[in-house]
Amino acid sequence: MAYSKQHTFIAKTLHNLEDVLAKELESLGAENIEVGRRAVSFIGDKALLYKANLRLRTALRILKPIHHFKANNPDALYEELVKFPWDSIMRVDQSFSIDTTVFSDNFTHSKYVGYRAKDALVDYWRSKEGKRPNVSLEAPDIYINIHIAQSEVTVSLDSSGESLHKRGYRDVQTDAPINEVLAAGILLKAGWDGSTDLLDPMCGSGTFLIEAALIARNIAPGIYRKGFAFEQWLDYDAKLFEELYNDDSEEVEFEHKIYGSDILPHAIRVSDSNVRRAGVQANVQLDIQAFQDRPSPSSPCLIVMNPPYGERLKLADPRELYAMIGERLKHNYPGCKAWIIAYKTEHFDGIGLKHNTRTELMNGSLECELRSYELFAGKHEDFKRKSRDEQPKDKRSERKARFAGKAMERRRFDERKSGERPKRKSDFRTDKTDNKREERTQSFGRNRQDDARGKKPFNRNERTDHKRLEKPEGRKGLWPSDRFNYTDTEGKVRRRKAPVHIIQTFKSEDK
Structure with a gap:
């Protein structure tokens, strides 16, 4: 068939409706669907192009790219467009309009881009036919779209004409109607x-x-x-x-x-x-x-x-x-x-x-x-409780397991946010162990204050020379600080570095 040739098309839409438009295109049989910013590109034939204009509910217009090149200024844009074979796109007796969208540091005036593009198209026809096509802003025969992203220029034909949101059924309207x-x-x-x-x-x-x-x-x-x-x-x-x-x-x-x-x-x-x-x-x-x-x-x-x-x-x-x-x-x-x-x-x-x-x-x-x-x-x-109870048991257990980790992470985040340290394994001890730990901590703290005499205990320069306190009689095991000590191969007692607890912080970003 004459319309079996495949082309790349771009469907434009409103902000945050790209996912809906992509599903619509998939239902129409479009291929290679890619979601962009307020646009969805796809591949299809002429029949799909016609169906897209007829059946898509969330598309504003359907574009067909016809020329792509690089240009760093309006003159370079003109030189590329005046060489393009416009006779394969339109006749000299057809009117046209040019719509421009510019996101570039090199092109600072979108209307000037439109003027230079118009000059290129008119000069092409003058050199070829000795006459020029007319520009029509109200009802042109050919709608041309030029999109510039920095130095990347894409020239497309607009297959829709008026925006597709203008369905044609709304004859009259109230104030502030929705699109x-x-x-x-x-x-x-x-x-x-x-x-x-x-x-x-x-x-x-x-x-x-x-x-x-x-x-x-x-x-x-x-x-x-x-x-x-x-x-x-x-x-x-x-x-x-x-x-x-x-x-x-x-x-x-x-x-x-x-x-x-x-x-x-x-x-x-x-x-x-x-x-x-x-x-x-x-x-x-x-x-x-x-x-x-x-x-x-x-x-x-x-x-x-x-x-x-x-x-x-x-x-x-x-x-x-x-x-x-x-x-x-x-x-x-x-x-x-x-x-x-x-x-x-x-x-x-x-x-x-x-x-x-x-x-x-x-x-x-x-x-x-x-x-x-x-x-x-x-x-x-x-x-919420009723909704959970109505769920099948396997789904409820799966949901409970899925959110258990998130709940623990939220609790840790709340503790860090409030200034509390994250809990360690040593904080989850039996009552008997806690009592011994309390006695040990009180004794250790009292002796440390007596020896330090008002100075900061365990000064960085004095740490290795600090006199080790004797353990109370009947005590077994290590002091809290001794768990970092070890004996090397030469028989010397050395000290490991204390483990570093990395606390993740979260920063909210403005939208």
Whole structure:
């Protein structure tokens, strides 16, 4: 087949969603998957490229590298790009745009890099055809991406065009809606697979609801888009893409329900419009209702929430809002699991519940955090004890053995942190031995003070000349300091160096 040739592609994503994206690519059949910083590289053919744009939920765009070289300044960049055969990539009558990402000490201005790259491409076509292609910032035919890391330059074609988070189903929106890629990433991190009901009690524009329905029914999120950038490429296979686009053989039925509510009537109207546009209205139920007024669910469900942060949406009292959320979750949703994304630590402090996991995420320009909660009735200690009792015996013994070493290490660390010395074997003696040790220590200390007469005992220069104290009558064995003495081959009594107890210290690093 014409599309069997393998290429390396790069899928871009949001911070801390790389692991989710890698699993998605694996399920699509990608090979040589490598996780990077906000990106995952993989190998596949043209069909996989088309499927990645159609089906990936946590990818922002898919890049196809076409040229790699080294350059230490903008002029060297120009010289390399003007020699590249651009006629194998585009036609002279096609418009283009160049997006630049620069991490370099040699290139200090990313826009100037874009200008020089544009000049190189235009000059190439002028020398070849006597005319130049147009630059379009709004809707170009060809999207070019240039990435510079110090002197390493990678030129790629952007196969997606507009960011893939722009699904196409959101016609209208409320203030501060959550990014579709971020919403899908949170749902996949939460393990959402459509096997239970789902609730978003502060649904806003309905993004969580729609993404949850698409995941539960295994509907490709890219089918709502008007188009992709690869449709303008010279090697575009329209028949192949048409087959992949119309293939709904992997879609499944969803037997549960997705519930969304909001206290604002306008938000529910917006959600209803977007849900209908996505075609998942049969799976989603919307209500105008405050979270505190919602009844308890009839069965355990998954709860996802993106409450207002008080940044773009002003709040009269954020602490009161988050305290209400914690109180309702605790008393109204035992047996459920909740995943909440929020901006400030004080928000989670207001919730007042012990979280299971926490993950740093970026919601736009805000550094947020995602926390998960396993909800139960009663005290946390009782819940943990019950969970342990319900585990099989072999798993409990394995868990106990696994954490025994960690508990001992924590105790040692606490002792060192508080200034206490680590315990030695000599500290674990019988009462009879302890009494003898106490008598010996008191006697030794008294004689040592009498002989020293106020001077520091066992001065480093006086240690070898110090008169050895006689042992009390009836005593057997060595003094505490004598255990370091030994007799060499010549019959002389010598002294070993005392063992050194290495105490490991821990230093916290700022993130």
